[in-house]
Amino acid sequence: MPKPVIAIFDVGKTNKKLFLIDEEYHIVYERSARFVETLDEDGEPCENLESLISSVHDSLHQVQKMQEFDIKAINFSTYGASFVYLDEKGKPLTPLYNYLKAYPEELSAAFYAKYGGEEKIAQETASPILGSLNSGLQLYRLKKEKPEVFEKVKYALHLPQYLSYLITGKALADITSIGCHTHLWDFTKNQYHRWVIEEGLAEKLGEFTPADSSLETNYEGISYKVGVGLHDSSAALIPYLANFSTPFVLLSTGTWCISLNPFNQQPLTAEELKQDCLCYMHFKGKAVKASRIFAGYEHEQQLKRIADHFDRAAYLFKHLKFNPGLFLKLAAKVPENQEPQLKFSTVSAFSERDLNLFRTAEEAYHQLIYDLVKQQIYSLKLILNPGVTRIFVDGGFGKNAIYMHLLAISIPHIEVYASSVSQATAIGTALAINEAWNKNPIPTDIIELKYYSSIQRTV
Incomplete structure (x- = not known):
């Protein structure tokens, strides 16, 4: 049949x-x-x-x-x-x-x-x-x-x-x-x-x-x-809206890292617009407040700079694990790590860093990720509102252990998950008209989650 x-x-x-x-x-x-x-x-x-x-x-x-x-x-x-x-x-x-x-x-x-x-x-x-x-x-x-x-x-x-x-x-x-x-x-x-x-x-x-x-x-x-038909960015949000009712933010990471908050309908201010905030519309016609940074692109450019400086193959960095001891030692070399001052910037602080400051490629890479996370936290805070208890990170950075640990450390009051939906845009596009073709209830296992727990957050 x-x-x-x-x-x-x-x-x-x-x-x-x-x-x-x-x-x-x-x-x-x-x-x-x-x-x-x-x-x-x-x-x-x-x-x-x-x-x-x-x-x-x-x-x-x-x-x-x-x-x-x-x-x-x-x-x-x-x-x-x-x-x-x-x-x-x-x-x-x-x-x-x-x-x-x-x-x-x-x-x-x-x-x-x-x-x-x-x-x-x-x-x-x-x-x-x-x-x-x-x-x-x-x-x-x-x-x-x-x-x-x-x-x-x-x-x-x-x-x-x-x-x-x-x-x-x-x-x-x-x-x-x-x-x-x-x-x-x-x-x-x-x-x-x-x-x-x-x-x-x-x-x-x-x-x-x-x-x-x-x-x-x-x-x-x-x-x-x-x-x-649906705009692809809105379609990729639908699996999350179908599975979770508790307020969340979806951090979609790729060339652009876009923070999407479907639970924030506050009008954008002139200041927010100047800092690359915008609104999407989700498929039910509600505004989705969003902010974005060009972090995926910068990651690729700075990773190449680190790889060239330390004569390492760039692909090797994909397998690096989070090293909390190394991260703590960086505070002595980079004083602003101790009390990071968050501010809007189109690029992270790492673009101006002298690589001779770092003893190893691993050390430099941890600092790169932390600088990108600091930039991301600022971008996230532009669209966060009371009630948001979870952040789901999908895309490339969701698979990066160093990024996920440092993100969780930086926002301890919010649960942080690495999430993945196989072909999220296509699945969301199907879910949008689920009732027209599917007699079954929407599955609850569409999204794979990895929680970065309070133990993992401890540095």
Whole structure:
């Protein structure tokens, strides 16, 4: 008898994956693809939209033929801040522009001057000023720079909703995409921002639809429940929201280390915005206060500096264990370790440290991690609020024993866990429409946890 599953398309900047997930939330099939980027009309690299479209249809055709699976539903998660502009017939009108594309300074200045200034817009839309990463400004740019193309735009869909559109033919908008550093959503009024209405953009964004809803869709003669698609950062939070009701913060670590607090709906202050705080929206439409630092990237750069200085292979540092005695000795060499002064900085103090201060590579690496942890604690405190009792650390630093011990030592009043969810974004995307395809209760063992106990915290 075929196994009931949901098909999840998880589209990142590098890897495009299709997962089949069963009713117990086990991944039972995975297919991955990578595409060579193409160029837009300005010669800037961008997603190969044609290849992506073909891949969605081809992958779905392939799994439809697999007799061991019965696909009940389909959903999508992708990176954010990218629009597909469609004409009356549903045909893309432009390349899928890269959200890292430089934004024209004059156009940016004119926009903020017209609508109240950078600080006002940033506070109302709960997002720092990020250029093209504020995806609403991409649509504004199209209107101002290419009015002849803009006039042909029937719908402007964020990438997750466009992939859903490929299957359903329905143009929809979803709060996890609209509400994430786009400048489109007014968090103070819980509606589209005034500028979106005045510029005539709202009607092009599709029908606003709950992120946990699905459409009964006939695709090539087979009936599926099809989700509206989710922004990937919001999707990765869903397994935690499904399993824990006690207030927590999820610290998602990778190139960026992003602290997500779904239990803090306090408006962002101007000072918080200047320190790289923003708000996401989770799939139930509530604000998720977040802060971020570029710590994963800095870790890689400084690790290389340590490895070169001590003539060690960088990969060896992955196996280092926490050495509390060594950490205590560092206090004599680095006096600020004794009473660390936390402050906002785009890089940690380690970038300025003289490596000749350290006797061994292990000693230098412990100091690097502690400097990154101090920076992380400052970032965490920007979004912590009373009632939060747990921090879950997933991603690369969650596997780093030195980082986890030093984090636990630095916030002794909060329980610290290393956590992992296999393919959290895909699992979260499936969970968002669980009721549409799965008759079973949500499993309680989706998340693996390792607690850093009070004994382990003692130095």
